[in-house]
Amino acid sequence: MTGTLDHRDVTLRAVSAACKLVTRRPQGPTWNEFRMQVVSAVGEAFNNIVLHGYEGRGDGEIEIEIRATLDRITIAMRDYGSSFDPTTVPPPDFDSLPESGWGLFIIKAFMDISYTPGRPNVLTLSKTLPSEPADEAPKAEGTPR
Amino acid sequence: MTGTLDHRDVTLRAVSAACKLVTRRPQGPTWNEFRMQVVSAVGEAFNNIVLHGYEGRGDGEIEIEIRATLDRITIAMRDYGSSFDPTTVPPPDFDSLPESGWGLFIIKAFMDISYTPGRPNVLTLSKTLPSEPADEAPKAEGTPR
Amino acid sequence: MTFTISTAEDGSERLAIEGELDAVSVSDLRTDLEKLLARQPARIEVDLSRLRMVDSSGVGALVSLYKRARAQGGSVVLTGLRDQPLAIFRLLRLDRVMVGAEIVAPAPAGSTSTSKH
């Protein structure tokens, strides 16, 4: 996967498909929100690697690893561009209505993040699917969990 | 992901989407065959875990991990069912036109396989995208590889 | 997976399978294949031109049909194999044994037809 924004769609489609692997019922408001948040966060992270890590050069590689277990998805993104320290990026100054600087805030709001700088830089985003509120759960179907 | 055959489709769709991540040109006969072989092999492996590993019980978990790097895809499948030794399964006896026993042969023909029995059993299937024959490659586009 | 079985006036049968024939969908075929074999056709044409994907369970069902029809003295011809199913049949060396001409004669007029979806 090359780090151009054209390739982001393909990544997001794979991530979206993988979100269906974390549950036996990929539907309902809880899962819909889970998928929306995962896809949004990965999209922001992809943008950042292309625009900051590779400074828009468009020839850098981004390796994507997607791991789905029951109730949890983990996406590791590896790039060979410049590194940064996500813990020192300040949150947006909401009152000044900034036009940029929202990306990392969205990522951190929606997913758990870990970052190891190096060659490659490894950004790992993960998220646990919250258990469904009782009124969303399907009626008993006789299949033991 | 639960180990029922109903869930195989969802897995295969995620794998198919991830096949687009291994190249900057997910198209053409070489890539089409790559994807066809990967999806076929993973489908057979999923069937086997459900039908043999979990003996059709339908309540076992299968964890799927998909890793795409440039030119290579790796799919790890973890299950908590019974173990086996893929190296001792004999190849099909082609002359007798058997009605079963083709699955592992298809898997091994299409992908590299490694298997570690345990809890979980880990079956790892991987495959390198062959480089395109020269006449399939796109005309020079000015983008360095 | 959807399929259509048509019986011609001369007693030959035509089975057309569309979509994905796999470990799940193969069971939908079973009853109708039993009935088809019970009619002891002299010839079965299996049209796979619209089969998109097959797995080893689907191959198993087709091999079983082939062997049972032959054991009854009938002939089976598979037509139209392409894409993934063709690759699987080639890999399993079934293409030379089981696969007939790629060009399918249209079903004769006056044939009766049952269609399942």
Next chain:
Amino acid sequence: MTFTISTAEDGSERLAIEGELDAVSVSDLRTDLEKLLARQPARIEVDLSRLRMVDSSGVGALVSLYKRARAQGGSVVLTGLRDQPLAIFRLLRLDRVMVGAEIVAPAPAGSTSTSKH
């Protein structure tokens, strides 16, 4: 992403954005947004009822439109936000500042319209 800009006879503008507004597609909007702002409209309605996805670059473009229009003395109202875009606007606390009534008056008759796909 596709968008439509309509100018009403009273000089107010209506911008409707459909699909996905992201770091790639946002650049398609830029020239037309410049032209729209150059017309110094007293009111801009941004209809987002058919916006399916937005990312931070898309949000940035909308915030920029909002701030520049306001600096010119105009008003901007965002309508129809839903699903992922609504979740993003809420998260970024933009929903209370920038978002107006959810019910959109139809564009006045006699408005001129330019559509981009």
